Amino acid sequence: DVVLTQTPSTLSATIGQSVSISCRSSQSLLDSAGNTYLYWYLQRPGQSPQLLIYLVSNLGSGVPNRFSGSGSGTDFTLKISGVEAEDLGVYYCMQATHAPYTFGAGTKLELK
Amino acid sequence: QVRLKESGPRLVQPSQTLSVTCTVSGFSVTSYHVSWVRQPPGKGLEWVGAIWKGGSTDYNSALKSRLSISRDTSKNQVFLKMNSLQTDDTGTYYCVKGFAYWGQGTLVTVSS
Numbered sequence: 001d002v003v004l005t006q007t008p009s010t011l012s013a014t015i016g017q018s019v020s021i022s023c024r025s026s027q028s029l030l031d032s033a034g035n036t037y038l039y040w041y042l043q044r045p046g047q048s049p050q051l052l053i054y055l056v057s058n059l060g061s062g063v064p065n066r067f068s069g070s071g072s073g074t075d076f077t078l079k080i081s082g083v084e085a086e087d088l089g090v091y092y093c094m095q096a097t098h099a100p101y102t103f104g105a106g107t108k109l110e111l112k
Numbered sequence: 113q114v115r116l117k118e119s120g121p122r123l124v125q126p127s128q129t130l131s132v133t134c135t136v137s138g139f140s141v142t143s144y145h146v147s148w149v150r151q152p153p154g155k156g157l158e159w160v161g162a163i164w165k166g167g168s169t170d171y172n173s174a175l176k177s178r179l180s181i182s183r184d185t186s187k188n189q190v191f192l193k194m195n196s197l198q199t200d201d202t203g204t205y206y207c208v209k210g211f212a213y214w215g216q217g218t219l220v221t222v223s224s
Contacts, residue, residue, distance in 0.1 A: 001173055041157075043157075048206060048215065048216055048217055049149075049157065049206075049214055050214070051212045051213075051214075054211065054212065061212075090156075092156065092157055094211070099170040100159060100161075100171065100173050101162075101170075102159060103149075103156060103157040103159060104156075105156050106157075
């Protein structure tokens, strides 16, 4: 199974600070058709996960443009340009290129 | 409006079978795949399995021998069945449309 390694596991930030989360895959997520099925989610406390980014860099519906995704192959990054209070929670990457699909262990974003 | 709602027992005894239903609205289960994802209390997300729009299925390797996902297209429902439950199967079970839209989840506790 594909292993996704997220770093850091915890991230402390002030409001307005820009932060990045890394997601590294144990194998390339590029499929034979040229697609890369890498997703990012935010789970706020007590809520279901919410889609932020799909296919590496596409913004989910209604997601603020301070969120951006980048990367290719095995290395991917989620960036938040100017953290807001509503961004606090746990961020997960997920791959859906290779079944069975897998999630990273999560990165908790908290206020410094 | 896309909605997914999970329903099932809150408490299941060890060694018994779990049955959870995902009732969807706003889309057809024959047009989009539906996944199941679970989350033990205080822990991360785990992909359980999926049923594709054509009706084929994929399962988590570790759960495959105990797991079955099916659907009723006339009722627009997707079903999860997992047998031989153990205490570490305790958690919130979510159904997800196309990796984008999540249900509110249903908490299942495995305990005698």
